[in-house]
Amino acid sequence: MRRAYFKNNWVAALMVAPQLIIVFTFFYFPTSQALYWAFTLEQPWGGGNTWVGFDNFAAILGDAYYWDSIWVSIVYAIGSTALSVIMALTLAIFADRQLAGYKLYRVGMIWPYAIAAPAVGLAFRFIFTPGAGLMMFINQMFPDLWNPVDNGTQAMGMVIVAGAWKQVAYNFIFFLAGLQSIPRSLIEAGAMDGARVLRRMRDIQLPLLAPTFFFVLVINITDSFTDSFGIVDTMTAGGPSRATNLMVYKIFNDGFQGLDYSGAAAQSIILMLLVIALTFVQFRYIERKVHYT
Amino acid sequence: MAHITIQDVRKSYAKTEVVHGVSLEVQSGEFVVILGPSGCGKSTLLRMIAGLESISSGEILIAGKVVNDLEPHQRGCAMVFQNYALYPHMTVADNIGYGLKVAGLPLAARNAKVAAVAASVGLTEFLDRRPGQLSGGQRQRVAMARAIVREPAVFLFDEPLSNLDAKLRVQMRHEIRRIHNQISATSVFVTHDQAEGMTLADRLVVMNKGVIEQVGTPEEIYHAPASVYVGGFIGSPAMNFMGGMVSPNQACVALENGSRIEIPQALATAHAGQLVQIGLRPEALSLVPAGMGAFDATFDFFEELGPTRLYHFQFEDLMIAALASDKPPVQVGQPMGLKIAPEAVHLFAADTGKRLEATQKAAQPVMV
Numbered sequence: 001m002r003r004a005y006f007k008n009n010w011v012a013a014l015m016v017a018p019q020l021i022i023v024f025t026f027f028y029f030p031t032s033q034a035l036y037w038a039f040t041l042e043q044p045w046g047g048g049n050t051w052v053g054f055d056n057f058a059a060i061l062g063d064a065y066y067w068d069s070i071w072v073s074i075v076y077a078i079g080s081t082a083l084s085v086i087m088a089l090t091l092a093i094f095a096d097r098q099l100a101g102y103k104l105y106r107v108g109m110i111w112p113y114a115i116a117a118p119a120v121g122l123a124f125r126f127i128f129t130p131g132a133g134l135m136m137f138i139n140q141m142f143p144d145l146w147n148p149v150d151n152g153t154q155a156m157g158m159v160i161v162a163g164a165w166k167q168v169a170y171n172f173i174f175f176l177a178g179l180q181s182i183p184r185s186l187i188e189a190g191a192m193d194g195a196r197v198l199r200r201m202r203d204i205q206l207p208l209l210a211p212t213f214f215f216v217l218v219i220n221i222t223d224s225f226t227d228s229f230g231i232v233d234t235m236t237a238g239g240p241s242r243a244t245n246l247m248v249y250k251i252f253n254d255g256f257q258g259l260d261y262s263g264a265a266a267q268s269i270i271l272m273l274l275v276i277a278l279t280f281v282q283f284r285y286i287e288r289k290v291h292y293t
Numbered sequence: 294m295a296h297i298t299i300q301d302v303r304k305s306y307a308k309t310e311v312v313h314g315v316s317l318e319v320q321s322g323e324f325v326v327i328l329g330p331s332g333c334g335k336s337t338l339l340r341m342i343a344g345l346e347s348i349s350s351g352e353i354l355i356a357g358k359v360v361n362d363l364e365p366h367q368r369g370c371a372m373v374f375q376n377y378a379l380y381p382h383m384t385v386a387d388n389i390g391y392g393l394k395v396a397g398l399p400l401a402a403r404n405a406k407v408a409a410v411a412a413s414v415g416l417t418e419f420l421d422r423r424p425g426q427l428s429g430g431q432r433q434r435v436a437m438a439r440a441i442v443r444e445p446a447v448f449l450f451d452e453p454l455s456n457l458d459a460k461l462r463v464q465m466r467h468e469i470r471r472i473h474n475q476i477s478a479t480s481v482f483v484t485h486d487q488a489e490g491m492t493l494a495d496r497l498v499v500m501n502k503g504v505i506e507q508v509g510t511p512e513e514i515y516h517a518p519a520s521v522y523v524g525g526f527i528g529s530p531a532m533n534f535m536g537g538m539v540s541p542n543q544a545c546v547a548l549e550n551g552s553r554i555e556i557p558q559a560l561a562t563a564h565a566g567q568l569v570q571i572g573l574r575p576e577a578l579s580l581v582p583a584g585m586g587a588f589d590a591t592f593d594f595f596e597e598l599g600p601t602r603l604y605h606f607q608f609e610d611l612m613i614a615a616l617a618s619d620k621p622p623v624q625v626g627q628p629m630g631l632k633i634a635p636e637a638v639h640l641f642a643a644d645t646g647k648r649l650e651a652t653q654k655a656a657q658p659v660m661v
Binding site: 192194 | 345370379392396
């Protein structure tokens with residue numbers, strides 16, 4: 001690989017500066033603030049923070065609501081990841097087989113990723129509202145069948161569908177690229193060996209897609225822990241009775257609604273560590289097993 | 294064992310036709326090599342036999358049955374791909390046995406077959422490895438074993454040796470021929486390498502630009518090329534070509550500079566006055582002192598080949614190559630005579646490029 005070297009270090013520094021400033025302003029600085037808040041407590045009437053060690057963490061981990069929130073987050077992570085991966089994989093397989101019109105929907109498939117999470121949430125809120133449209137029609141036939149406003153399971157399902165829908169586009173791109181990178185001759189060899197379309201998919205394409213699959217899995221699970229805020233905020237605001245109170249939403253709720261900065265900061269540190277650990281484990285141990293060379 | 298009949302087969306992609314009406318008969322148990330430069334349609338033809346490519350028009354019959362609309366595995370063919378196309382996530386044993394597994398053969402019977410085939414190509418100790426852990430030659434063997442294990446009626450090879458180094462290529466060539474003789478399947482082998490074609494084939498099919506130029510035994514094709522194209526394509530070092538006119542009175546071809554090259558009387562009579570291309574094999578030319586041969590050419594340089602030397606001469610604006618075993622008799626830049634036996638001259642029509650014979654039979658038919 002060719003590398004370019006800068007003789008003048010100042011030019012190099014100037015060129016990386018914009019990116020560094022962004023990273024420091026929006027990542028390292030807030031993280032350091034969160035760390036500061038997590039280990040301190042503001043005095044009731046102001047006048048500076050006092051060091052409290054791990055008290056904030058102990059308080060959170062002793063709180064049943066917090067464990068509820070973790071459980072809800074896990075359900076959401078698994079549900080939305082599974083749904084979006086299955087949908088994206090199905091669509092990618094169709095696009096890869098170049099069925100009629102695939103060029104059109106290949107482009108169409110990518111658009112949802114460009115939509116901001118709150119906009120997705122808002123759109124799905126209209127779709128799933130019990131009092132209008134399709135859901136009203138269903139409720140008319142089976143009264144009170146659908147009401148995510150007081151049914152926590154339905155609310156969770158609704159949030160999962162919205163989250164998964166947004167993620168499908170991203171996964172689709174990776175799956176399609178992964179499928180297209182499988183040499184055509186392998187598929188042909190499978191055909192010569194007598195395997196039909198579904199058999200070839202199961203025995204040849206899916207196993208060879210495993211590296212892509214695990215990459216997508218890591219990104220999706222990580223994303224579902226952090227990027228779900230906009231959807232929850234617009235669709236359920238964490239309700240009903242905390243049924244969709246994901247960790248990331250609880251942080252916002254406790255910090256900016258409840259004004260418990262220290263508690264929220266401690267939660268965000270835990271969430272950050274969780275995401276780091278997850279990423280590390282998956283890349284380090286799972287991905288290693290799925291490379292064929 | 295099965296014979297293959299190809300009847301006026303064509304292939305077009307969108308509006309471009311790449312195979313223009315090919316007809317060929319492959320006998321049961323025969324080893325046929327399709328030889329041609331890249332882009333001549335030879336791989337496309339093979340893939341149409343295999344069923345990996347649809348047939349735009351015409352018919353392909355295997356063992357007397359039209360296979361145009363059959364799935365690849367229903368045609369009884371096995372194929373060895375250029376890049377081997379081994380399943381990278383399966384062990385060697387699983388690669389070889391995959392077709393049997395799909396066919397629903399029980400595990401025990403499958404293992405026995407895989408073991409037997411693996412032993413026949415020397416892979417027994419590698420059965421548990423993945424393709425990524427094998428050398429090029431070993432991968433090639435796995436690809437062969439995968440084809441053999443299905444006991445195909447027809448064996449198809451798509452340039453299977455082109456990814457190997459020269460020494461391994463010769464070795465695998467022998468192995469392929471040995472396996473063909475052993476299992477007595479019908480084999481169709483596609484290559485652009487004339488050495489592979491000449492050595493492997495019972496019959497050679499030379500293709501160019503989507504049509505068959507000539508079908509024949511390697512010997513026939515070398516000694517009686519049907520066209521300028523075949524003459525120039527087969528043989529290394531390549532045939533020399535010169536333009537001229539068949540002299541009506543003497544048994545010779547008059548070149549533009551006035552030199553005369555003798556040809557058999559019957560041939561001259563049959564084509565008197567015709568504009569021709571003459572083809573001279575380098576080994577048919579012998580070196581004589583200037584003025585003693587059919588024509589004189591300027592000695593340019595020579596290449597040492599070991600058993601012989603390849604001499605290069607300048608004649609008018611042409612390069613002429615000649616094979617001879619003796620040491621260079623003259624200095625570089627000096628003229629030398631080149632002599633040729635009349636029977637060794639190949640004559641082609643200047644306009645069509647087709648071979649001219651003494652007895653005027655129609656251009657050799659492609660169907661044999």
